Amino acid sequence: MIIGLTGSIASGKSTVSEMLKELGYPIVDADKVARLVVEPGSETLQEIEALFGKEIILPDGSMDRKKVGELIFNDPASRKKLNDVIHPAIRVEMIRQRSELLNNGHEIVIMDIPLLFESRLQHMVDKVLVVSVTEENQLKRLMERNGLTEKEAKARISSQLPMSVKEEGADAVIYNNGAIEETKWQLNRILEQWREKSTEE
Numbered sequence: 052m053i054i055g056l057t058g059s060i061a062s063g064k065s066t067v068s069e070m071l072k073e074l075g076y077p078i079v080d081a082d083k084v085a086r087l088v089v090e091p092g093s094e095t096l097q098e099i100e101a102l103f104g105k106e107i108i109l110p111d112g113s114m115d116r117k118k119v120g121e122l123i124f125n126d127p128a129s130r131k132k133l134n135d136v137i138h139p140a141i142r143v144e145m146i147r148q149r150s151e152l153l154n155n156g157h158e159i160v161i162m163d164i165p166l167l168f169e170s171r172l173q174h175m176v177d178k179v180l181v182v183s184v185t186e187e188n189q190l191k192r193l194m195e196r197n198g199l200t201e202k203e204a205k206a207r208i209s210s211q212l213p214m215s216v217k218e219e220g221a222d223a224v225i226y227n228n229g230a231i232e233e234t235k236w237q238l239n240r241i242l243e244q245w246r247e248k249s250t251e252e
């Protein structure tokens with residue numbers, strides 16, 4: 052069974068992903084893959100440089116993530132240009148990692164994909180698990196974690212689909228507004244149900 056873990060920015064996907072890792076599940080992490088495919092010297096990074104210019108390359112040859120973030124979270128046209136170049140590369144590597152884990156005998160694989168709904172990747176997974184937060188908590192946590200102003204944080208939030216749309220498309224939702232222990236409890240209940248069902252089938 053492939054479980055797609057998603058949610059909006061700063062909803063708590065990495066927090067839940069860490070819990071799943073501790074439980075022993077293998078994870079394919081789209082944010083990590085997104086870093087891998089733009090390593091210095093990669094073809095994808097060369098294409099991004101061709102799009103946005105030399106200014107987005109740091110002296111050590113790596114991508115200036117802060118600069119690219121400022122560009123794409125404030126301008127939908129630039130975001131689309133980046134997505135068109137980087138998303139195909141991310142998809143290929145995620146599929147490769149998923150196959151490797153399945154071939155190694157893992158029966159359950161977690162795919163942590165922040166933009167699962169935006170990129171219409173539901174077909175890549177059997178179950179969709181959405182981590183949800185209230186708008187208030189999301190804004191507060193994003194500003195704190197990334198040291199962003201309210202305006203910057205709101206630009207990032209509005210570059211994604213609304214939380215409600217993601218909840219509607221979910222097989223299960225974790226409400227990550229309370230204590231971490233409550234989140235863990237919800238996760239365990241959902242996994243129990245899905246594991247029971249998959250052994251019945």
Ligand SMILES: CC(C)(COP(=O)(O)OP(=O)(O)OC[C@H]1O[C@@H](n2cnc3c(N)ncnc32)[C@H](O)[C@@H]1O)[C@@H](O)C(=O)NCCC(=O)NCCS
Pocket residue numbers: 059060061081082085115116117119120123130133134137141164165166210211
């Ligand atoms: C713009 C970049 C350079 C900013 O890097 P930074 O280190 O500041 O953020 P990080 O990569 O950790 O992403 C944080 C979160 O931002 C959101 N986000 C990232 N890219 C996008 C995007 N293109 N559209 C909407 N939201 C996005 C996701 O919720 C993600 O979890 C980076 O996010 C990137 O390369 N984005 C394009 C690849 C992508 O779409 N990644 C998302 C998972 S497929």
Ligand SMILES: Nc1ncnc2c1ncn2[C@@H]1O[C@H](COP(=O)(O)OP(=O)(O)OP(=O)(O)O)[C@@H](O)[C@H]1O
Pocket residue numbers: 058059060061062063064065066067082165192193196227228229230231234
């Ligand atoms: N239940 C919680 N209570 C308080 N803080 C939390 C809780 N869950 C997560 N956080 C904090 O909120 C922030 C966002 O969580 P996390 O990084 O897991 O989100 P994310 O969905 O992975 O974000 P992104 O989409 O940017 O990768 C982090 O600083 C995290 O420590």
